[in-house]
Amino acid sequence: MVLHTIMTSLPDLIKAGAEYTIPLAIISFVFGLLLAILTAVVKLIPKPQSNFAAFWWQILQAIFSFYVWLFRSTPLLVQLFIIFFGLPNAGVQLPAFLAAIITFSLNTGAYASETIRASINSVPKDQWEAAYTLGMTSTQVLRKIIFPQAMRIAIPPLSNSFIGLVKDTSLASSITILEMFTVSQQITAKNYQPLLMYSIVAVLYAIICSVLTWLQHYLEKRTSKYVSKEGVMN
Amino acid sequence: MIRLEHVDKRFQQHHALKDVSLDFPENQTTVIIGPSGSGKSTLLRAINLLEHPETGHLKFDDLDVDFSKPLTNKVKFAVRRKSGMVFQNWNLFPHLTVLENITEGPRVVLHQSKAKSEQRAQELLKLVGLPDTGKRYPNQLSGGQQQRISICRALAMDPEYILLDEPTSALDPELETQVLRVLKDLAAQHQAMIVVTHNMDFARLVADRIVFFEDGEVLYDGAAKAFFAAPSGRIKQFLEAITLG
Numbered sequence: 001m002v003l004h005t006i007m008t009s010l011p012d013l014i015k016a017g018a019e020y021t022i023p024l025a026i027i028s029f030v031f032g033l034l035l036a037i038l039t040a041v042v043k044l045i046p047k048p049q050s051n052f053a054a055f056w057w058q059i060l061q062a063i064f065s066f067y068v069w070l071f072r073s074t075p076l077l078v079q080l081f082i083i084f085f086g087l088p089n090a091g092v093q094l095p096a097f098l099a100a101i102i103t104f105s106l107n108t109g110a111y112a113s114e115t116i117r118a119s120i121n122s123v124p125k126d127q128w129e130a131a132y133t134l135g136m137t138s139t140q141v142l143r144k145i146i147f148p149q150a151m152r153i154a155i156p157p158l159s160n161s162f163i164g165l166v167k168d169t170s171l172a173s174s175i176t177i178l179e180m181f182t183v184s185q186q187i188t189a190k191n192y193q194p195l196l197m198y199s200i201v202a203v204l205y206a207i208i209c210s211v212l213t214w215l216q217h218y219l220e221k222r223t224s225k226y227v228s229k230e231g232v233m234n
Numbered sequence: 235m236i237r238l239e240h241v242d243k244r245f246q247q248h249h250a251l252k253d254v255s256l257d258f259p260e261n262q263t264t265v266i267i268g269p270s271g272s273g274k275s276t277l278l279r280a281i282n283l284l285e286h287p288e289t290g291h292l293k294f295d296d297l298d299v300d301f302s303k304p305l306t307n308k309v310k311f312a313v314r315r316k317s318g319m320v321f322q323n324w325n326l327f328p329h330l331t332v333l334e335n336i337t338e339g340p341r342v343v344l345h346q347s348k349a350k351s352e353q354r355a356q357e358l359l360k361l362v363g364l365p366d367t368g369k370r371y372p373n374q375l376s377g378g379q380q381q382r383i384s385i386c387r388a389l390a391m392d393p394e395y396i397l398l399d400e401p402t403s404a405l406d407p408e409l410e411t412q413v414l415r416v417l418k419d420l421a422a423q424h425q426a427m428i429v430v431t432h433n434m435d436f437a438r439l440v441a442d443r444i445v446f447f448e449d450g451e452v453l454y455d456g457a458a459k460a461f462f463a464a465p466s467g468r469i470k471q472f473l474e475a476i477t478l479g
Contacts (some may be wrong), residue, residue: 037359049304126325130384133282134339134391135311135321144342148329226371 009187013180017204020097024169025208028101029162031118032108039064039113041142044120047062064113071110077171084175098170104165112161117186119154120146152223163209170205172202181206235260236281236395236428237361241290241301245274250276252450258395261424265437265458268447269472274430277447278397281428282309282319295394315343318388320398324380326372332359332383333368337391343448346392351390358386362416378409383415389425396420398429403435414440434476438462446472 042064047054071079084099095100122148131141170181184201188194236258243251250273258264258281266274269463279285281292283305292299297312299305312444326335336355340346346354352368359365362382372380381401398417402410414436421427421440431437437444437458444461446454446469454461454469 043242124325126321126323127327128322129284130325130327131315132310133317134387135343136339137307137311139375140342144338145327149327152329203245223329226373228373 002196005191006200007191009184009191009200012183012187013201013204016178016183017180017208020168020172020177021169024097024100024104024172024177024179025162025166028104028108028169031101031105031164032112032161033104033164035109036112036116039068039109040116040120043113043117045138048199056083067106068110068113071107074102076107076168077174079107080171080175092214096172096176099175100169100177104168108161108165112158115154115157115161116150119150119157122153123149148223152220152227155216155219155223159212163212166208166212167205169228235295237291237293237294238277238281239291239293241277241280241287241292243273243280243285243287246261249450251280254290254450254452256445256452256455258426258428259443260394261426262442262445263421263427263429263440264445265441266428266430266445266447267432267434268436268453272448273450274447275399278399278428278430281313281395282317282397283313284319315391316393316416317395317397318391318393320381320388320401321395322400322403324372324384325389326380326384329371331368332364332370332375335372335383336386339387339391346393354387354390358389359383360387361419362386363412376409377405378412381405381409381413384392385413385416385420389420391438395426395428398427400430400432402431432476436472448472473479 041060045057047057047061080100080103083103084094084096087099120142125146127149128141131145136144150168169179172179173182173185180201184197188197191197238254238256241251241254243249253479254273254277254278266277268274276285280287280301283292283299287301290301292301292313294313294316297309297316299309299313304310308404323448326332327338330338333352333355335360336349337346340351340354341348345469356365356368359368364379364382364386367375367383372383375383382426385401402413403415405413409458410433417427417429417436418440421442429436429441440456443456444454444458445452448468461469462473
């Protein structure tokens, strides 16, 4: 009986996961990460020396700061509702999937930008100076010297964001997207087995997140090969 | 030739460089000595534009940098193309292998080919007595080895001058000697160097010229022989203060 329920519901759940949950998470994370890098860099580059450029640069920095504040200070579910249900009032009607991608990307970008900013700052200033004296431009220093070192530090907290995002995609059920959690609700409505159904879907989320955890360990290892093996704590 | 004219730099409360004018002739080793906090490092860093004095000029061959104006990237690049810097804590790039540390500048900045830059890096590693370390990471090497590699990194850019900011202050005497031997060899080959150091034996042995610096001012600027042969006044006092017995 239990096995039968599992076997009949799994195909639909896995299909929903492959079609919506996983693409939602991956696409949003990629866009979120790009947005986060952009935001972090804008916030880190000091204002230019000329008055005119400095004015506009500060405005730009203020806009990015406002964005980070806004998305960290409001609930994700509310953001999702505003963008999908609210924006049509302002004449912007977005398909549910696109609305979800936009919301999740903006939300992830806001949190991850702080992670990236902190990890860039954690690379000693000496590294910038050493690279500058070789004649590198700021962009070259960032790309070749700072980012590779910052990424090593950013991997654990960014993995946190990614894993959080995978689970947060379940909120997309509230804006009509047929992702895993929505499908589990639909099946439950037919077979009246909420404990079993929601447990199955929980296990599926856990499996996806376990893969990500494994990926995190792999990336940590790969990017840490230049760091001495001994740990800090004994 | 490097010429500083009326260079002045203040940090909030501290007047680091007081209207400093100095020449650093080509193909010579100039050693800058003086007590801690005297502005020696600030002076050296200003030559590489890591510090930006408020006024004065830096003349580097045909380049004329006016410190009272904002420094453009083009000017910074032109100055740094001609001078390499070696830091007290070497500041190697920890995520790159020894070979990559040396080839990164030539490849990224000078667009040299991988093969060419690696060949040059191997030559430089041999020169400082560290062949066969190319594939290792900096943290697998001793401080003295890392500092010698950072000298290779500077040399790989073929600079006219190498600026060394207390290159051996963080090393024990044995490792220090390894580094100083390399610098002595470079001086013998007439590689122009400006060295900030506290090591008087090194200054005595290698310097063509001495600049004695205190409280943001140049108290002596001349031949090394004369500096040590007939010190007087504050310099005599300084040399006596740092000598045992």
